[in-house]
Amino acid sequence: MSTDLLNSWTFWALLSALFAALTAICAKVGVAEVNPDFATLLRTAVVLLSLALLLRLTGQYQALASISAKSYLFLLLSGLATGASWLCYFRALKLGPASLVAPVDKLSVVLVALLGVSLLGERLELRQWCGIGLVGAGVALLAWR
Known part of the structure; x- marks a missing residue:
């Protein structure tokens, strides 16, 4: 894979769209017999563990003291917004068809x-x-x- 491709925002955005589509389909099947809030917790745990492993394997951990207060604040707000989004998304998937929920999202x-x-x-x-x-x-x- 060329470095141009790996440094292209378009490449990563298209991969994000692909994984988001897979997320919707897998979540729709997974949430069928599970409380949507609990399903969100399980999904979040998988994301957390996967990212921790990725950071460990690639040596990309960053000293917490190197992060500015502004970055901490906005990452905290982003995390809260992500959590709220995921809770709403899984509830919508529980109630409606993935083929409509994902596009409206x-x-x-x-x-x-x-x-x-x-x-x-x-x-x-x-x-x-x-x-x-x-x-x-x-x-x-x-x-x-």
Whole structure:
């Protein structure tokens, strides 16, 4: 694998999408006979153990004192948001079809774009806004009864 590919955000984003799709399908099957909150706990434990092993094998641990208070705060907030998202996601998967739950969950794409522009000062071109609009329209179409 070339270093260009490994340093490409697009490559990693596509892999993320693939794994997110697998997450939805596996979670839908896994949550069928399990309380969705407990299923979230089990999934979180697997993520925690997997990341600890990855960091150990690759030597990527970082001294906790090297992390700024601002980074700690925002990583804590991100973790809380992730936990809330996963709890809601698993509950939605328990109640609805994965083929609809996962796409509606991707409304986060639209929200990230809006928040990125308004809070982080990011700039999007017309073409990108059109794409974001199409994602939003697709979610609305899926959710519309």
